Amino acid sequence: MARPPLSTDALVATSRALLVEGGPDAVVVREVARRLGVTAPALYRHVSGRDDLLTLLIAACTDEVTQVCATALRGCAPDDVEERLRTATWAFRTWALEHPPEFGLVYGTPVARYAAPEDGPTSAAMQRFGGLFGALFVDLLRAGRLRTVEDASLPARVRDDLAQTARHTGLAMQPGELYPYVVGWHRMLGIVSVEVSGHLRWAFGEDATDFVRRQLDDLAADLVRPAG
Numbered sequence: 001m002a003r004p005p006l007s008t009d010a011l012v013a014t015s016r017a018l019l020v021e022g023g024p025d026a027v028v029v030r031e032v033a034r035r036l037g038v039t040a041p042a043l044y045r046h047v048s049g050r051d052d053l054l055t056l057l058i059a060a061c062t063d064e065v066t067q068v069c070a071t072a073l074r075g076c077a078p079d080d081v082e083e084r085l086r087t088a089t090w091a092f093r094t095w096a097l098e099h100p101p102e103f104g105l106v107y108g109t110p111v112a113r114y115a116a117p118e119d120g121p122t123s124a125a126m127q128r129f130g131g132l133f134g135a136l137f138v139d140l141l142r143a144g145r146l147r148t149v150e151d152a153s154l155p156a157r158v159r160d161d162l163a164q165t166a167r168h169t170g171l172a173m174q175p176g177e178l179y180p181y182v183v184g185w186h187r188m189l190g191i192v193s194v195e196v197s198g199h200l201r202w203a204f205g206e207d208a209t210d211f212v213r214r215q216l217d218d219l220a221a222d223l224v225r226p227a228g
Contacts, residue, residue, distance in 0.1 A: 006046050010036060012060045015053045020101045024111045027053050054105075054114050055121055061102040062125035065095045066132055081139045082224045088136060089216055093192045100196050107189060127169070134171050137181040141173065145225045149176040184223050191215050 014035050018026040028050055033043040047053055072091035076084045096103040105111070116122040140146040151159055151174055162175035162182070171178060191212060194200060200208040 006036060006038065006043070008056060011046065011053065012056050015057045016060075016102070019057065019105060023101065024054065024105060024114070027057065029053065051114055051117075054111060055116060058106055058116070059121035059125040061099070061106050062122070062129050064102075065092060065106075066125070066129045068092075068095045069132055079143075081136070081143045081145055082220065082227070085136050085140065085224065086216070086220050088133060089188055089220070090213075092188070093195070093212065093216065096192050096196050103192075103196055107193065130169060133185065134169060134181065137178075137184070138171060138173065140224060141177055145227065146177065147180055147223055147225055148174075149179050151176040154179065180223050184219065187219050188216065191219070 011032065014032050015027045017035075018028075018031060029043055029047070030040050032053060033040045036043070047056070069088045069091045072087050073084055076087050078084075096107075137146060141148070154162070154175055158179075159175045162178045165171075165182075166173050166175070166178050171181075173181070195208050195212050200211065204211055
């Protein structure tokens with residue numbers, strides 16, 4: 001009986017299992033092929049090597065967390081811009097805690113000897129993720145709720161980089177309007193990364209939920225103006 005052709009889903013699922021078991025170094029063509037019941041040369045007809053497997057996996061995990069955040073947002077009122085930001089942020093944190101190896105692969109230290117293809121699947125997936133959070137900040141801006149800064153208050157290099165980023169991402173924001181988005185992402189990722197890596201256990205044991213919720217609430221308050 002002929003074996004069904006290998007699917008991208010099968011490659012991703014197998015690579016993900018190896019990642020969870022042994023980290024990025026465990027994701028290798030030979031082991032993926034063995035678990036799928038094919039030879040390594042047969043697998044090379046679908047991927048060019050380890051980098052292709054990691055690319056598929058990173059893109060899939062990024063799309064997964066984007067979908068998790070999008071699903072959580074369905075429970076929010078469309079005009080409750082602050083609650084939507086808080087909900088998406090908490091959904092991101094929850095996904096990260098539930099999937100530490102995947103979080104580390106996508107948002108942690110870059111994998112040694114791996115280079116994502118320029119304008120490839122990982123870039124497209126990151127743009128979809130960034131687009132979801134970017135839209136939340138655009139909504140805050142339109143509602144007059146985003147704590148922006150004056151463009152002139154930013155260092156020239158920062159201002160120029162943010163202007164270029166706005167053009168590249170298609171976000172209709174000036175540098176001083178994009179600045180809180182970048183600050184929010186920077187701080188959110190730091191807060192979540194410290195929790196996922198276990199570096200809060202010294203203070204809060206195995207459950208730092210209340211502390212992290214307070215930190216993310218403080219972050220939202222720093223980014224969002226009160227209503228009214």
